[in-house]
Amino acid sequence: MARAVTPRTKALTTILAWAIGLLIFFPIFWTILTSFKTEAQAINDPPLFFSFDWTFENYAVVQERSNYSRVLWNSIIVAGGSTLLGILIAIPAAWSMAFVPGRRTKDILLWMLSTKMLPAVGVLYPIYLLFIELGLLDTRIGLVIVLTLINLPIIIWMLYTYFREIPGEILEAARMDGAALRAEILYVLTPMAVPGIASTLLLNVILAWNEAFWTLNLTAAGAQTLTGFIASYSSPEGLFYAKLSAASTMAIAPILILGWFSQKQLVRGLTFGAVK
C-alpha cells in the first residue's frame, strides 16, 4: 500500500528541500554576485546584496592578465581527452568483467576501486619523478594520461553496472548471427548501453574538469587548466576577492551549463542499477 502523504507533509518537505538546495547553491551564487562588484565592495561589511554598482571590470582584468581562452582550451582538452581515452579502455574492460567474469573478477573490481581511496599525495612524488623523466611535466598529454588513470576505476565500475543490466542472451544472439567480438561490442553492446555510456562520459568530464590536485601539481604555465587559473588568483596578500570570483565564475560556467542541461542523465546514471 502506498504511504499516505498529507498536503502538510508535502509542503514541509518541499520547503525543506528548497532550503537545503539554496543553502548548497548559496556559495556559487555569492561568487557570481561578488564577481560583479569592485574590490572594495566585495569586502564591504555588512555584505552588499544587490545595492552596488554592477561592473564587468573584473572579467576584463582577468581576461587581460591571464589568457582565459588558452586555459579554457587546456581544460577542454584534458577533460575531454582523458574521458575519451578512459572510455576506450573501459568499454572492453567492463565488457569482459560483465560477460566473461573469471573467479577473481569481483576482487579485481574491488581492488580497482580501492586505489581511489589512496590519498593522491601518497603517489605524487613517484609520479612527479616519472613525469620529469618522461618529459611530461606541464604538458597536456601528461595530464590526460594521469587523469585517465585516476578516473578509470570509476568509469569501469559505472560501465560494468550498466553492462550487467544487458541480457547476455542478446550478445549471444549477435555471436550466433555471425558477429565477431568487435562487431558485437560496436553494433550491439555499445548502442544498447548508450544512456549508460553518456552519463559515464558526463560524470567523468565533470570529475576531470574539477580535478585540482594533479592539475595544480603537474603543470606550470603551459598546460595550466581552469583549476590552476582560479588558484592563481587566491593570494594571501592584496585585494583579489572580486577578481578571484570572476575567475571562478568563468571557470565553473561551462561545467555548470553542461551539468544543468544533462542533470536528468546524470541522476539516472548515478542511481542506475540501484533498483530493478
Add this chain to the structure above:
Amino acid sequence: MGHIALNQVTKRFGEVTVIPPLDLEIEDGAFVVFVGPSGCGKSTLLRLIAGLEDVSDGRIEIDGHDATATPPAKRGLAMVFQSYALYPHMSVRRNIAFPLRMAGVGRAERDKRVEQAAAVLNLTDYLDRRPGQLSGGQRQRVAIGRAIVREPAAFLFDEPLSNLDAALRVGMRLEISELHARLKTTMIYVTHDQVEAMTMADKIVVLRAGHIEQVGSPLELYRAPRNTFVAGFIGSPRMNLLSGAEAAKHDAQTIGVRPEHIAVSTGDGLWQGRVGVSEHLGSDTFFHVQVDGIAEPLTVRAGGEVAMHHGDRIFLSPDPQRIHRFDKAGLRLT
C-alpha cells in the same frame, strides 16, 4: 547441409559433470527435439552445439568438419532464444538484416532477403517498428526471421515458445513445423513440454541428468519406452506405473499402462475402484481412480460424454496387449 555428430561430448562446470560422455547423430534435414525435465542438460547440450559453451571433452562435427573449437559466429548455425533476444535498438528490418550485414551481404540483396523473410512470417507491416512495439508472438517471428535469412546449416531453438500464451503456442508450433517442411533444414529444438516434442519431432532425444535415456521417433517412444523414466515422461496424461502384486502377476517389477489403454465400465472389469477427481475436457474426460488393492491412484481416459461422479464405483480393464513391463532397474522387458 546440416549433419551434426557428437562424439563423446562432455561438459563439466568446475567439478560438476553436467553432460557425461555423449554420442548423438543428427541427420541432415531432421527435426530433432531434446526433451527432459528442467536441469537435464538439454539447453547446455544445445549451447555446446551452438558453440556458446566450450566442450570439456569430445568432438562436435558439422557436415563432416570438426567444429569443436569453431567460434559460434563461424559454425553457420542460427539460434532462436527463449527470450527472443532481439536487438532493442534496431528496427525489425535491421534485426532481420543483422546476420546478413555481418556476413557482408550487399544492401540490395539484404533488403530483398529481408522482404522475403518478412512475407513468409507475416511481418511486412511491422518492418519499421522496434521490437518493443511488438507482441510476444510477433517478436518470436522476428527472431525466427533473423534465423532464416542467413540460410543456416541448422536451426537451434531453445524453448522458443515458453514465453507465449497457450493459444499462441499452438499456432507457432504449427508455423515452425510448416517452416521445417518447406525449408527442409535441420532443426534442433529444446523443450520441456512433451506435447511439443511429440507433435513436432521426427526424432526425440529424451534426456535425464545429461544422459540420453532414449532416442527415437515419437511413436517409437510412445509404443516402446525403454525404461520407466521415458514411459512416465512421454504421453499425456502420463502412463500409470504400478508395482507390487499387480506387477508380479506379469513377472515384472513395474508395469505401465497408459490412461487411454484402460477401458471403463459400470458393469464389470478386471479392477474395481472409486472415482476421485474428474477432469472434463469436452472431448475427453480424465478420471483419477483409486483401485482396490492398488496403492497408486490410476488415471483413466474416457470419452467426453461419460458421466461419472466423485465417489462412483467403476470397473477398469487394461488392454493386455498394451501393458509395458519393466525390470528392477526400470528397464523394459520384452
